[in-house]
Amino acid sequence: MTQVKKSGVPARQEIPQEFKWDLESVYATDEEWERDFAAVKELAEKIKGYSGRLGASAGTLLECLKLRDEIMVLGSQVIVFANLRRDEDTSNAKHQGMADRAGSLGVVLNTAVSFIEPELLGLEDGVVSGFLKEEPGLDEYRHYLDNVLRQKPHTLSPREEQLLAMAGELDDAPYNIFSMLNNADMRFPEIRDEEGEKVELSHGRYIKFMQSPDRRVRREAYEAMYTTYGNIKNTLATSLNSKIKGGMFFARARNFASAREAALFTDNIPVSVYDNVVDTINANLEPLHRYVSLKKRVLGLEKIAMHDIYAPLVSEVKMEVPFAKAREMVLAALAPLGEEYVRDASKAFTEGWIDVYENKGKRSGAYSWGSYSTKPFMLLNYDDTLNDASTLAHELGHSMHSYYSKTNLPPSTAQYPIFLAEVASTLNEALLNDYLLKTTEDKQKRLYIINEYLETIRGTVYRQTLFAEFEKEIYARSEAGQSLTNEDFSNLWLELNKKYYGPEMEVDDLIGLEWARIPHFYYNFYVYKYVTGFAAATCLAQNVLAGDEEATKRYLQFLKSGGSDYPLNILKTAGVDMTEPKPLVTTLEVFSKLLAELEELL
Known part of the structure; x- marks a missing residue:
């Protein structure tokens, strides 16, 4: 494929079949897809006949839930196929049309089954537990039903629920305003690049400029970026304040003690887990201060400033990794997970899970996506770099999680929650990094690999915890009746940066x-999940790499657990207790150890 790429981006038909995903295993023809599209719409009509009848008998409830599974399995298959066909070549008008229709179908299916949860919540206490005792077939839905019924104290009357649903659109307004300002209306000035040429700053170019070895370029990009935001700081403070007020409104309406408690309730996570993240990272800021100190020394700076934080400690090392080598490397790195895992992971390469190379019209980036009844497909745009090999390991982690979950569980519990989603992918990256360091002797390459990993931990653990602490504090102040101005937001942000990055x-x-400029503050207490996911994965990886066979067995069981229990319980069974500081401390010990090697090498 390297030869093909050298002559430009190939058309879809020029890509050899062995490097394309096997969508024909889902539907051999578009006509087959059309048949299932029509069939699932009929099933959606059929399930409406159960509305108002779920309390009639245990058998009726079981029939309805089985039909819901059938709708969701077939519907997901139809939707996934259309989207993957579109993404492999977005210029194909027919597949674009199929994907648009699939999007509309998703709305139809969700609407058709939307009566189930409100109706279950409306049943008298004891009815569902009675049904569970009476009908063994309902046993596979036990966790699903428990998860629905725990919402009862926070569920209002049908009319009040209707009003909250109508108000939901208003709650989207702050993010929509931020998004339009940030992505459409905002104009950045020009800066001078490394050659002195004038180039317009943009969101996409900002990090590239911040990683420039030329300090002038970094400073100009930094000043241009934040001066531009300074021009609309009052507007953005108002939109963020509105989002906070919205979160408080919905939390109070649903009888939660705080907006944070309401947001974490979805995953059944107590606020103490969030506090544990913030408190533990705060107690372990010294390694980050050391990292800043090392960066200052290596960059030869008298004073290190915020625009230096992304500056590379070592120049990028060109490590060409063709796809065949990446496959070999990744599977070797995953060997500590045992023969079963490596054997199953090999299927990704031999059974058409992966769409490997870029082609004209192909969607950019990378993802893992499939449905209960399909292969766990992966989209890549592989370009023979070490970063691409790492992306392969990452997406393979997601796909293996999906593969094991759906192979071992019924549709009702196979879907794992977002809280757990990044664990498998991050663990694979950790194993790949460990493998690379064990097999790389070249000093410059080692420096590059270590520096990249340190930057990942800084950006995912330290930086996201700073975000999480900021979000916790602004909601706490607002809930205490304090009005927040742009100065309040900025002063708090300054304090946190001083604390996290240290005296130098x-x-x-x-x-x-x-x-x-951070969109995540419109996602309601989302960022802490990046930290918990990374810490859980790092802790599990350390156990696996230590040769602990029981730990490896527990991890494979984690992959096979999908969403069959609440996230904290699934992680605890795997050997990680996210209510305790240990996983976070272990992660920062890995950071410290790598930092010590970097300090020695530089």
């Missing part, structure tokens, strides 16, 4: 505006 970092006023 010069924290200037401009960084105080960074909160204004």
Whole structure:
């Protein structure tokens, strides 16, 4: 494929079949897809006949839930196929049309089954537990039913629920305003690149400029970025305040003590887990301060500033990794997970799970996606770099999680929650990093690999915890009746950056505006999941790499557990207790150990 790529981006038909995903295993023809599209719409009509009848008998409830599974399995298959066909070549009008229709079908299916949960919540206490005792077939739905019924104290009357649903659209407004300002209306000035040429700053180019070895370029990009945000800081403070007020409104309406408790309730996570993340990372900031100090020394700076934080400690090492080598490397790195895992992971390469190379019209980026009844497909745009090999390991982690979950569980519990989603992918990356360090002797390559991993931990654990602490504090202040201005947001952001990056970092006023460009603050307490997922994966990886056979067995069981229990319980069974500091401390010990090697090598 390297030869093909050298002559430009190939058309879809020029890509050899062995490097394409096997969508024909889902539907051999588009006509087969059309038949299932029509069939699932009929099933959606059929399930409406159960509305108002779920309390009639245990048998009726079981029939309805089985039919719901059938709808969701077939519907997902139809939707996934159309989207993957579109993504392999977005210029194909027919497949674009199929994907659009699939999107509309998703709305139809969700609407058709939307009566089930409100109706279950409306049943008298004891009815569902009675049905579970009476009908053994309902046993596979025990966790699903428990998860629905725990919402009862936070569920209102049908009319009140209707009003909250109508108000939901208003709650989207702050993010929509932020998004339009941020992505459509905002114009950045020009800066001078490394050659002195004028180039317009953009969101996409910002990190590239911040990683420039030329300090002037970094400083100009940094100043241009935050000066631009400074021009609309009052507007963005108002939109963020509105989001906070919305979160408080919905939390109070549903009888939660706080917006944070309401947001974490979805995954059945107590707020103490969130606090544990913030408190534990705060107690372990010293390694980050050491990292800043090392960066200052290696970059030869008298004073290190916020625009230096992304500056590379070592120049990028060109490590060409053709796909065949990446396959060999990744499977070798995953060997500590045992023969069963490696054998099953090999299927990804031999059974058409992966769409490997870029072609004209192909969607950019990478993802893992499939349905209960399909292979766990992976889209890549592989370009022979070490980063691409790491992406392969990452997406293979997701696909293996999906593969084991659906192979071992019924549709009702096979889907794993977002809280667990990044564990399998991050663990694979950790194993690949360990393998690379064990098999790489070249000093520059080792430096590069270690620096990349340290940057990943800094960005995922330290930086996201800073975000999580900021979000916790702004909601707490607002819930205490304090009105928040852009100065309040900026002052808090400055304080946190000073604390996290330590005494050697010069924290200037401009960084105080960074909160204004972070979209995650419109996602309701989402960022802490990046930290918990990374820490859980790192802790599990350390156990596996230590040769602990029981730990490896427990991890494979984790992959096979899908969403069959609440996330904290599934992780605890795997050997990680996210209510305790240990997984986070273990992660920062890995950071410290790698940092010590870097300090020695530089």
